[in-house]
Amino acid sequence: MRIGTRKSTMALAQTEEIARRLAVVAPELAVEIVKFEPVGDRDQTSNLLKHGGKGGAFVGEIRAAVLKGALHAAMHSLKDMPGNEDTPGLVIGATLVRDPPTDALVLREGVSLDDLKRTHGKGFKIGTNAVRRAAYIRRLFPEIEVIHFRGAADTRVRKLDNGEMQRLPDGGEVGPADALIMARSGLERVGLASRIARDFTPQEMLPAVGQGIVAVECAAHDWASRRHLSLIDDPAAHLSCDAEREVLWVLNGHCNSPIAGYSVISGGEMSLTASVLDEAGGQFIEVTRIGPADRPRELGRAVGLELLDKGAGALIEANRPAE
Numbered sequence: 001m002r003i004g005t006r007k008s009t010m011a012l013a014q015t016e017e018i019a020r021r022l023a024v025v026a027p028e029l030a031v032e033i034v035k036f037e038p039v040g041d042r043d044q045t046s047n048l049l050k051h052g053g054k055g056g057a058f059v060g061e062i063r064a065a066v067l068k069g070a071l072h073a074a075m076h077s078l079k080d081m082p083g084n085e086d087t088p089g090l091v092i093g094a095t096l097v098r099d100p101p102t103d104a105l106v107l108r109e110g111v112s113l114d115d116l117k118r119t120h121g122k123g124f125k126i127g128t129n130a131v132r133r134a135a136y137i138r139r140l141f142p143e144i145e146v147i148h149f150r151g152a153a154d155t156r157v158r159k160l161d162n163g164e165m166q167r168l169p170d171g172g173e174v175g176p177a178d179a180l181i182m183a184r185s186g187l188e189r190v191g192l193a194s195r196i197a198r199d200f201t202p203q204e205m206l207p208a209v210g211q212g213i214v215a216v217e218c219a220a221h222d223w224a225s226r227r228h229l230s231l232i233d234d235p236a237a238h239l240s241c242d243a244e245r246e247v248l249w250v251l252n253g254h255c256n257s258p259i260a261g262y263s264v265i266s267g268g269e270m271s272l273t274a275s276v277l278d279e280a281g282g283q284f285i286e287v288t289r290i291g292p293a294d295r296p297r298e299l300g301r302a303v304g305l306e307l308l309d310k311g312a313g314a315l316i317e318a319n320r321p322a323e
């Protein structure tokens, strides 16, 4: 099985995890990891919107290789997979057991959490490229300055520590950052979890749809690969994937939309919370519903429709990038 992946430290760690799990359940299968450097990684300056958002920037080239048969499978962070359109011919063959879904604060060396608290965020620069994180951090620390910050997980922390400026698409630059907000799971995968100064609970900062879940995509007609991938599929993660992504689908979420969604399964029930914010964090619509865990799409649909009833559509359209 040839599995395609980005070549960042985090992506390779995720793909190696897939290979390890396949080796346990299908020892006869030879796995080859094929590294790609998609445009979103080659260009470290532009806003991702220029490359068709996260979808175009990170997953487009690898998907094309699966579709033409050059790869049997593609590794994706589920969080980075576009949720408002299908890719005909491809299916998610496996979702791995979910890693911690939450976001965390990483401080520049020499800066303490007390400094941040004392200033109530004043004069502090927090780097992130995610509209959702920017919106939540502005709710938590209203006076904080949020700056555009790009790069693979380990690169981002290195830029923070070195006090590097972030180049901007318009030729200017911002920085240096005093802190970053990043996914705990990503930091763990690149061996930087010890740098976490504070974890945000899902209540403080609702995770992105699919955060912490590694997905493996394959061709719909490739039954051999589908059978192998089904052996490493975690049913609970797959149910959460289906519920959370249904919300994105109903909301027609684009790559610049501040949408969050997180589900928890307990016994036979699933609780799904999703929210839509504006970038300034001033407007905030949140919905929670509970339903049978084995009907995740129904639950996701109900949550998505209730968000629309409460006015989410206008917030999402206001942030939609021009075509």
Ligand SMILES: NCc1[nH]cc(CCC(=O)O)c1CC(=O)O
Residues within 6 Å of the ligand: 077, 078, 079, 080, 153, 181, 182, 183, 185, 186, 210, 211, 212, 213, 214
């Ligand atoms: N867009 C980058 C990305 N894609 C997935 C993760 C890690 C978390 C995950 O697996 O969901 C990250 C890094 C981050 O958000 O800090």
